[in-house]
Amino acid sequence: MRLNLPGGTVLAPMVLCAMILIALAGQPWAAAAGEDDVVKETVMMPTRDGTRLKTNIYRDPNLSGPLPVLLLKTAYGTDHGFDAQARRVAARGYIGVTQDSSGRFGSEGEYNVYWGEPPDGFDTVTWIKEQPWCDGQVGMWGGSYMGSVQWLTACTGAPLDALAPSASCSYFYHNVYNMGGVIILALVRAGFGANVYGPPPEAGQSPLWPQWYLTLPLMDFDDVVGYEAPMQMNMVKHNTPDGFWRETDARNFEAMDFPAQHIVGYYDFMCFGSVYAYQGMRSRSASAHSRNNQQLIIGPWDHGRARKVGDVDFGEAAIVDDLAENLDWYDRWFKGIGADKPYPRVRYFVMGENVWREATEWPPPESTLTPFYLHSGGEANTRGGDGRVERGAPSTEQRADQFDANPANPVPSAPAHGTKHVDGFGPYDQQAAQDREDVLVFQTEPLEEPLTFAGMLNAELYVSTNTPDADFVVKVVDVHPDGFAHPLANGILRASARESLSERKPLKPGEVYLLDVDLGHGAATVFPGHRLAIQVQGSHFPVWERNANTGEGPFGGKTLVSTQTVYHDPRRPSRILLPLVD
DSSP states (O other), X not given: OOOOOOOSTTTHHHHHHHHHHHHHHSSGGGXXXXXXXXXXXXXXXXXXXXXXXXXXXXXXXXXXXXXXXXEEEESXXXXXXXXXXXXXXXXXXXEEEEEEOTTSTTOOSOOOGGGGHHHHHHHHHXXXXXXXXEEEEEEXXXXXXXXXXXXXXXXXXXXXXXXXXXXXXXXXXXXXXXXXXXEBXXXXXXXXXXXXXXXXXXXTSOOOHHHHTTOSSGGGHHHHHTSOOHHHHHHHHOOSOOGGGGGGBOOOGGGOOSOEEEEEETTOXXXXXXXXXXXXXXXHSSSHHHHTOEEEEEESOSSSOOSEETTEEOOGGGOOOHHHHHHHHHIIIIIOTTTTXXXXXXXXXXXXXXXXXXXSXXXXXXXXXXXXXXXXXXXXXXXXXXXXXXXXXXXXXXXXXXXXXXXXXXXXXXXXXXXXXXXXXXXXXXXXXXXXXXEEEEEOSOOSSOEXXXXXXXXXXXXXXXXXXXXXXXEEEEEOTTSOEEEXXXXXXXXXXXXXXXXXXXXXXXXXXXXXXXXXXXXXEEOTTOEEEEEEESOOBTTBOOOOSSSOGGGOOOOOOEEEEEEEETTEEOEEEEEEEO
């Protein structure tokens, strides 16, 4: 639908002024005014099956002619927090379009979470391209669900000209079963909390999530919470990447041909997916233009952009405005503003120093994977034990370390916050965890020189258990002189998924296995006087689900206490690999 400029004698001088400025600048967006001038129109956009989607169109009335369009699609309600964003977009000289997902808020049809987004996204982009107010250029913005919807739209071949996904995932299985085939339990809560299926019967009462998180089997979650969430429980049920997830797989980067800006935090549960998409577009997308124009901005955040995350304040420099970054990005590609100047392909935040650095690639080309080996006399339990981290590999026999992982008493992900089972993803002080007998702690002597890393971290552990399954959590920790234990990176692997997420294989009691544990992405400087520590434990609850250790996954209600052994000797040198930067 065409948006007409307002007429009348009052506005005529404004329009005339705008026309003069446009003529002088040679571009229709040069006259963009303030957000208060933006006008909004709501239409019901038809999709291929006749379903109509509530679509808001924002435009600065002082601008004439067709303009580039930026689209945001959301299941959370276009009028709930996105109106202000769309006005910022329009005030910058774009047409801002926001749209409710099928079956949500003002849109018709049935809501089908990620599964329903691809065809609707394709229809919306093609519809926008046909409108007289579109100059032929269409991009998208938004984070989290709205960032992932960008990939679900792009994978259909929708004619997008650029993308700006923040905290996104191009394959929804990797969003729910984030690392090592372990479900992100906090996201189960998010699914219920989003009221996709309606509020619980006791809507006026406080949720009992610390208690509900302890539900086993996980398939009983909806019974415990008190209302049905069939799609959410289907996600829990399909704990392997089977056909259920196929329609949420948007990783056909070879068919995509556009610049994209990727923004995500090290502690974000979508970090893996965001960096994977950046690297996929960087190496596999359809043209050199696309491959050479991917930007990654990666910082010290969880799922937001605050300066304080978990128990750590990263300072004013850590605050980033995603939309401002997006608009600068689109100005380059849709308006040519700054196109004659180079831009940093990667901007990454170095924790500890709390500064930004630039690189041409991620991991930075100057980083070198460097092994750090675990050592002990077999008594590495707690920070008072004899666990050590050294550059050199074990040269003599060393007694292995053991701990008992009890699902009834999991290691808290935010141990300093007591037994409330805080489900935050950020860096929480690990001192209380390091005092537990079921946590192995290996650490260096106080450093004499600073140690800086940036990139992907991994752990290689030689392990055995006495149960059919077990989880191994590994954390890289900066231990300050006062004892504060700042986790810099962490990862988890369900041992039954050691070879394949699709085909889980139980462990044979007593048999030694080599596990490759992905610790995600990070960048930090550990200062002189600090210690670099490695924690190994059997749980990180409630961010990740507990392993019942029986091999039954989300279907089993029984639990086993698993005795988990970590080896570090010349034949089985357990280690971590840090991407050190000089």
